[in-house]
Amino acid sequence: MLKRLRENKSAQGTLLVSPTLAWMIVLLIIPLILTLIISFGTRDADGGVIYGFSFHNYIRLFGISSDCPDGQTTCFDPLYVNILGRSLSLAFWTTLIVISLAYPLAYFVARAHPKRRSTFLMLVLVPLWTNFVIRVYAWMMLLREQGVINGIIGWVAARFGLPFEPLQMLYTPGAVLVGMVYEFLPFMILPIFTSLEKIDNPLYEAAADLGANPFRTFLRVTLPLSMPGVVAGTILVFIPVMGTFIVSDILGGRQVILVGNLIQNQFLSARDPTFGSAASLILMIMTLIVTYFYTRKFGFGEEIVAV
Amino acid sequence: MTQTSEFAVELRDVVKTFQTPEGTTLNAVDHVDMKIKNGEFFSMLGSSGCGKTTSLRMMAGFEWPSEGEVYIEGKAMGHTPPFQRPVNTVFQSYALFQHMTIYQNIAFGLEMEKAPANEIKTRVGHILEMVQLNGMERRYPKQLSGGQQQRVALARALVKMPNVLLLDEPLGALDLKLRKEMQIELKAIQQKVGITFVYVTHDQQEALTMSDRIAVMSKGKVMQMGAPVEVYERPNSRFVADFIGESNFMGGTVREVEGEYALVYVPALNAEVKGLNTGGVSTGQTVIVSIRPEKIRLSEEPALKMNCFRGQVTNTTYIGSDTHVYVELGGQRLKVWEQNKISSLDPKAYYTIGQNLCLNLFPENTLVLAES
Secondary structure, three states, X not given: OHHHHHHOHHHHHHHHHHHHHHHHHHHHHHHHHHHHHHHOOEEOOOOOEEOOOOOHHHHHHOOEEOOOHHHOOOEEOOHHHHHHHHHHHHHHHHHHHHHHHHHHHHHHHHHOOHXXXXXXXXXXXXXXXXXXXXXXXXXXXXXXXXXXXXXXXHHHHHHOOOOOOOOOOOOOHHHHHHHHHHHHHHHHHHHHHHHHHOOOHHHHHHHHHOOOOHHHHHHXXXXXXXXXXXXXXXXXXXXXXXXXXXXXXXXXXXXXOOHHHHHHHHHHOOOOHHHHHHHHHHHHHHHHHXXXXXXXXXXXXXXXXXX | OOOOOOEEEEEEXXXXXXXXXXXXXXXXXXXXXXXXXOOOEEEEEOOXXXXXXXXXXXXXXXXXXXXXXXXXXXXXOOOOOHHHOOEEEEOOOOOOOOOOOXXXXXXXXXXXXXXXXXXHHHHHHXXXXXXXXXXXXXXXXXXXXXXXXHHHHHHHHHOOOOOEEEEEOOOOOOOHHHHHHHHHHHHHHHHHHOOEEEEEEOOHHHHHHHOOEEEEEEOOEEEEEEOHHHHHHOOOOHHHHHHOOOOEEEEEEEEEEEOOEEEEEEOOOOEEEEEEOOOOOOOOOEEEEEEOHHHEEEEOOOOOOOOEEEEEEEEEEEOOOEEXXXXXXXXXEEEEXXXXXXXXXXXXXXXXXXXXXXXXXXXXXXXXXXXX
């Protein structure tokens, strides 16, 4: 039996894959199918599901409403489309800001003395030792009207005798953006660091030797060679930001509702699992489409050169 | 006015000090003076840590001297960064850009010069032909063999037609046969393009084969500088005689200096040995007599009037082209390399262990060196 297994490569493969495969089937594939089935159903009065085959949840999601003024039968209600658009744009800006903050830092760490490198990396990871929700609440303490930031500005203003109105920072899209950037920064730093660290020093020297100044060395050598890290980091940041609801819930309140909040509401407060399921699937499809076009352009974060 | 110098590269009293992990300082390069002529194939030869690579890196601009100055084409380099120096480097690790094709790798340096596109195309094509890589333009470095990658590294530096090409053990990663082929090819390319090559190697054979001149280095200092035949035939110190090729050494005291020869009393032989006074020694000085194993002649009866010593064969080793014969005389063991000019299935038949033979040390091949 064991001997046969030793000789049979494909049996080995099956054996190695099967635990994860079973896990994924039970906890991902089956729930996804259930979600799909539920999304075609209709909500009953108690928040249960009447199974059927109707696209009304999707139609509603894309803004075709039957609840119209002026006696029209259908009209456009941008509520949910706006939520989807806001989620997409927030995920886009978060990823962009995270890249521009993470790259210089990762570069600095990768070029630091090997002895200090591990210390810097640990410092990058320190925030992750604290619970995600607690870290978001910490931002609330900083940003709210009587918070630390307003306190400091107010104190400085008082010293110079200037008039001061506390800034409304909490419950704005800006607050959500700051929170997202903060939460997901480490997930961009690590992959970029990994790919920058792999670039051997002689490559920088070779570029300089061939006449490239530091700026052109960066554009032609450093950046292309570190793209796998940027791509991997983007995937690690963009996808969770698209779906998260905690940051927007705590820092955005009712002002900044994202797809994540919409889905959460449908299941927990509005008690419409059919609409929540439809929103979940649309979120997934949107994320897949963006990721597909992105990875088609930049690769999947693997080595650029195939051997 | 820029003054053209007859020297492509010049190091004037250059020192490079590094901090050791223990916190002390170390002169990796220790007051080195070097003048490398235009069009010369110049090698820096030494074992690891002798300062040869650090010297090269200071020419390239990757390191700056702690003291002294590097001149390229007569111009003091100071802290000029690598991308502004008229030199190019072939790296030991090749340092090819893995994300670029062979063509892009080679064109990189010309693009940095902002050469026109059609000129880049011509020059890259020309250089690819020279290093025999035509047809490989669109491949990536990882798709090439080690020898081919080495050629790309050479082509990438050479295509810029620098005044000086710096090569840091470029053949170190190749197997012996390929290395020998590349040695000949590199030398041919150097002669064809007429660029000054500064070549770092720890392989004495390589240095002897390719160089116009060699600087033998040790512990950050230049021990001897000269043509291959000079450093091999007229080493100026025991270190050089030992490092390049092999030598027999015998300690002694100078009895007399006559013309360019010196008469040395060697206690081990209890006799006087006559040799070339290459070390510039004087009477009474403690010296070392050095003779290469292939220069000793073995015979049954003395072939010379003097410098003939009898000894017993203790061991023989057949190595194909030569037979190595070890002869003991007066507690001193000398190695003698006899070329196997006559084909025989049993070369040991000529020399049997315990055989009493005469070693003839020709005075013109026997060197008297000052003890260092």
